[in-house]
Structure formats: C-alpha cells, structure tokens
Amino acid sequence: MTSPFLVKICGLSTPESLEWAISAGADLVGFVHFARSPRHVSAETAAMLAQSVAGRAKTVVLTVDADDALLDNVVETIRPDYLQLHGREAPGRVAEVRQRWGLPVIKAIGIGTAEDVRAACAYAGAADLLLYDAKPPKDASRPGGLGVAFDWSLLDGTPSPFLLSGGLDPTNVGDAVRRVRPAGVDVSSGVESAPGQKDEARIRAFVKAARMATEEGQR
DSSP: OOOOOEEEOOOSSSSSHHHHHHHOOOOOEEEOOOOOSSTTTOOHHHHEEEHTTTSSSSEEEEEEEEOOOHHHHHHHOOOOOEEEEOSOOHHHHHHHHHHHHOOOOOEEESSSSHEEEEEEGGTTTEEEEEEEEOOOTOOOOOOOOOOOOOOOHHHHHHOOOOOOOOSSSSTHHHHHHHHOOSEEEEGGGEEETTEEEEEEHHHHHHHHHHHHHHHHHHO
C-alpha cells in the first residue's frame, strides 16, 4: 500500500486563508513563526488558527534556528502536529528537537548544487521528513526558496520520501510531481496575490493540479 501524497499550504495567517486551504484538500497547513517573514504570525494567533482546524488537516509550525525557550512556547501554546525547522539546524539539533518535544520534525534543506543533496543525507535519521527547497541567495535576509525553483534534476535518484518546495505554483506543480515524484509538495508564495496574502483561486488550482498529476502517476 502506498503512502498518501501530501499537499502542504504554508504561511497561512488568517481564518479565511486557512479555510480555503482545508476546503481545497490540503493535508498539512503551515504557520510561520519567524519575525522577518511577511507571513509571520504570533504564537497566540497560530494557536487560534490551529484550534479551528479541528482535525481536518495536520498543523505545522515553521521556525528558523529557534532556541529551546521559543520551541517550548510554540509547543505549549500552539500544540502543532509537526515542527518544521527551516534554518541552519545541524542533524544533531534536529534529532534533539524531535526527541525533546516528542513531535515529528520536517527539516527543510536548501538545494542549489549536487553537494547540497549529498549533504542532506546526514539528516535522514534525524528528521521524520525532509523538505527540499531552493537555496536562497547569499545576501538573502531569510531562508527558503523565496519563490524561485531549483534544478529538479539534482534530485534524480534521491531516496524517497521527501517533500518538494521552492518556486512551485499552480502552473508548474503538475510537472514537478510528474518529474520528481516526491511524497508531497509545499507551497507558500506561489498561491499568493501579494507577499503574505493568500489567494483562494490559486490555492484551489494548486491542490487540484498536484492531485491530478499524482493520479496520473498511479495509473
């Protein structure tokens, strides 16, 4: 039996956008808790949003190089289903977070070269799921793909499961799923009308395109 394909909509910050994602069929809904992001929400706001999910999807909280005190607050206040580490956390730190807070961990890895893919292998036993994202420019003020895709061919032969992110949107996610065959996809800016402002039509189109490509691959 194959595992279900996962669609994650990240950077949700309002009750409306959360409902759009859930009603469109997202499996994972993500809240960004990182002040420099235009999608940042406070722990209290994320907790309010998470309460309204009511088991209809799994909740994910994204942090960047968070210390123990911040993660304590995230776990106690928001009570997420997953923690997503999107900074420069070493494999040992990822394993520590997973053990200390007893939650499954998604570790984001920036990909720009084949060496980045090889280095990601060190995280295989530390995280529950790896998320391959575009590597940001050296002068970037925050991590993540920043709306830019990377060379998917770098992932050829990469062991599954993993999530794919970085520059995905409704127009290319189908090609990405067919080409890369990830265990799931993750999107944030690709379903927005402006930084931090989710668009209902784009969310629905993204989820539909990802599901259709998955079904084609199973025929």
